[in-house]
Amino acid sequence: MQFEFSRWDGSQQFRPLSADLAFDKLSEYLLEHGDYILRQFQRMDNDDPDLLKLLIKEGYLEKDQKGRLAIAPRGVRRIQDKALDELFTITRKDALGKHPTDFKGAGQVRHEDSKPYEFGDPVANLNLHETLKNALIREGSKRARNDESGQLHIAEEDFVVYETEHQTSCATVLLLDMSGSMARYGKFYHAKKVALALAGLVRGRYAEDSLKIIGFYTYASPLTERGLMHAGPKPVSIYDSRVFLRVPLDNPPDFVPEHFTNIQAGLRFARNHLARQSAANKQIICVTDGEPTAHLEGRELVLMYPPSDRTAKATLEEVEACQRGGVQLSTFALIEDYFYLGLMNFVDQMARTGRGVAVYCTAGELGGYVLDSFVRGRRMRKSIG
Secondary structure (H helix, E strand, O other): OOOOOOOOOOOOOOOOOOHHHHHHHHHHHHHHHOHHHHHHHHOHHHHOHHHHHHHHHOOOEEEOOOOOEEEOHHHHHHHHHHHHHHHHOOOOOOOOOOEEEEEEEEEEEEEEEEEEOOOOOOHHHEOHHHHHHHHHHHHHHHHHHHOOOOOOOOOHHHOEEEEEEEEEOEEEEEEEEOOHHHHHHHHHHHHHHHHHHHHHHHHHOOOOOEEEEEEEOOOEEEEOHHHHHHOOOOOOOOOOOOEEEEEEOOOOOOOOOOOOOOHHHHHHHHHHHHHOOOOOEEEEEEEEOOOOOEEEEOOEEEEEEOOOHHHHHHHHHHHHHHHHOOOEEEEEEEOOOHHHHHHHHHHHHHHHHHOOEEEEEOHHHHHHHHHHHHHHOOOOOOOOO
16 A cells, blocks of 8 residues: 655644545555455454455455455446546446447437338337428428418328437457466556456446456466456466476366466357357457467367467467357457567467457557457348348
């Protein structure tokens, strides 16, 4: 925690730190260091019990059955909303709940533009003002000649309806790299912030969408919103310049290094999840900072460093499987210095193989790019019957 000190001249009013501000400070450290910060903060129970009790009382923190500190649902929502405000500057008052597509037809969002009525257009979208104006114009000369008065006769040709935009829900999987290198340059801090903001965006603005967050490292595993708050990159556990390990999945050894990058496992997990979703649009957003160094071969896990063509081939085969399944893949490569040429080449290959999108950015730029990718989603054209 950071504090500012100044000489008291008797005129300043003492203002204790509010629970909101205290939790905001704490959450910044949580985003960067994960569960470690909660363990350290719990030690304050003896040093500063009032602050800890205040955060628990206000519903930002809670203790589980074993007495360990955890982020309460209110705390998770506050972090999401704060991240959303900072990264995406989205007005959460907008109740729009779907993604736009490229065609207009009988949809849910009404535009100011109008068009002549066609058989099958919903009468609820009738532009009454323009319809009456067309009738007046058509009958104007007739009324002038005959000096008629009374009811206005509306013909079929007078009807005008508002243009509408068809919109569709979207099932999204966000893949987060949790390999050891993500601990550098604040990369995982920014990636986690983007994930939490995206979860807040779906909850507040795209309620009909679904979002699944999956972390990939040597393995791949789903992350709940609360679990994401506790998550951090896997620490590097071996330092050999060359590694080639085969690990049986059915009977693994006691120690398996977890800091490798298994994009293939993440994509496979995401693809299987999306196959069970009913949404018309399905997309995977993958955030990574390194070439793949792990892949699956049957019931074996293969770890290889430096990155190998063998792992790249297995990963690209999974990219192809995603493309065949109608899943849009957008890959965000976190580029912090000139040593990332291999990563850029591989991400290019992923984009070409999956007919997807490749984006290169720094960790600080990640939020804006992911927002744009998510909101645009997969734009599909359908015929309106």
